Amino acid sequence: MPKYESLLYINGEWCSAADGGTRAVINPATEEVVGSVAQATDSDIQRAIDAAQRGFEHWRSVSPQERKSILKRVAARILEQRESLAVSITLEQGKPLEEARLEIDRTVDAFEWCAEEATRTYGRLLPQRKAGSREMVIREPIGPVAGFSPWNFPAAMAARKIAAALGAGCSMVIKPSEEAPAICAGLVQACHDAGVPPGVINLLLGPSDKISTRLIESSVIKKISLTGSVPVGRKVSSLAGQFLKPVTMELGGHAPVIIFDDADVEKAAAMTAAFKFRNAGQVCLGVSRVFVQQNVYEQFLDCFLAHVSRLKLGNGMDPDVTMGPLANQRRLDAMEAMVADAKARGATVRYGGKRWGDQGYFWEPTVITDIGDDALLMREEPFGPVVPVVSFVNFEEVIERANQLPLGLAGYAFTRSLVRSTAIVDALEAGWLGVNNFSPALSEAPFGGMKDSGIGYEGGPEGFASYTQIKFVSQDSL
Structure with missing residues (x-):
């Protein structure tokens, strides 16, 4: 199989790192180099942040029904490429091919379910207290999101974040593991092919510390979603806390x-x-x-x-x-x-x-x-x-x-x-x-832990809702 290069995806376009930097990707079964992964520079990170801001301004106004249709097309595109995407997981991460195929099936399911949930993000009308008044609770997308996904389930974990964020009307900058980047690139390509507008989904690859710090510190990014270890979760949530940003943390267990x-x-x-x-x-x-x-x-x-x-x-x-x-x-x-x-x-x-x-x-x-x-x-x-x-x-x-x-x-x-x-x-x-x-x-089920195993939930209505924020509206007639 020829070696590949995993590129950055910023504002609807695939590109190399600004300085051309790359890092090798190793097949854990053979220790052979199977590809390379771009190493984002500071300027690349800033371009992705700027793109996510522009993408959000457009995507938030797209109707839930249209977002549903696009995510359904993403799911269909992934399913069409099930075998090649599964092979990329096995070559980079090592799991048996049949397990990789099942992970792709879970990925498709995540996009399909979040597509439907996009049209179920309901608000609430409160009982009227006086004539001519209306009190209501409405949900709206929280804004551009930074997502960090792991190497052990590189398709399914990235899909949980991308599908929910996009379904809720958010834009996203996704940062997968450098050790298994190709499958996340495949998901992003499926989004591109399905008609996700430029800037709505952006892919950064490279040094995790540098990218996560820049994303969390940016005033553009409004929420952080991480799947990783407890030590990394502590570091990321501490940094996010300095900027009062909500986090979803799915961390380690025993x-x-x-x-x-x-x-x-x-x-x-x-x-x-x-x-x-x-x-x-x-x-x-x-x-x-x-x-x-x-x-x-x-x-x-x-x-x-x-x-x-x-x-x-x-x-x-x-x-x-x-x-x-x-x-x-x-x-x-x-x-x-x-x-x-x-x-x-x-x-x-x-x-x-x-x-x-x-x-x-x-x-x-x-x-x-x-x-x-x-x-x-x-x-x-x-x-x-x-x-x-x-x-x-x-x-x-x-x-x-x-x-x-x-x-x-x-x-x-x-x-x-x-x-x-x-x-x-x-x-x-x-x-x-x-x-x-x-x-x-x-x-459709919430996934999250107690104690040091995490904060918040991925999946289910609970996870989807974490990509929204609430407004209470009181309205009187004059």
């Missing part, structure tokens, strides 16, 4: 999975293994800590290990592969540190535990037991294919252990008891819960 003794243990083991190692464990909602009730612990562990042993590791372009590489060298280093820490504390590596092969960023699917809650793996999100499986005695104990971290993005439980299901939903401190399943990421 999701517990609780297997009670009345669950279908074999089914729970199969589902947990499949979900844990999807995208090589690089899933913010993914399985991080598995708690199994003591009297079914060995049964679950045997079933879980059997499913893990059947995973096929390799290049995501191979149709037989079920787990690809990690996205970068940083994740390999993190896996090595976590496994080493667990071993030093007396934990047992029951499966995997080391780098796989001598080319690419591959790490074996790894299962660790006999590990204490003080281990690094139990305290920090692994964001990779390493999982601890530990036992617990009763409901009160496991809830305390599951909730003891300052993170609360997702949590899951398996039980046949309706009473216990209700109790676990009430007790777990997480914004995204699944009982006897791993909650699907639906466009």
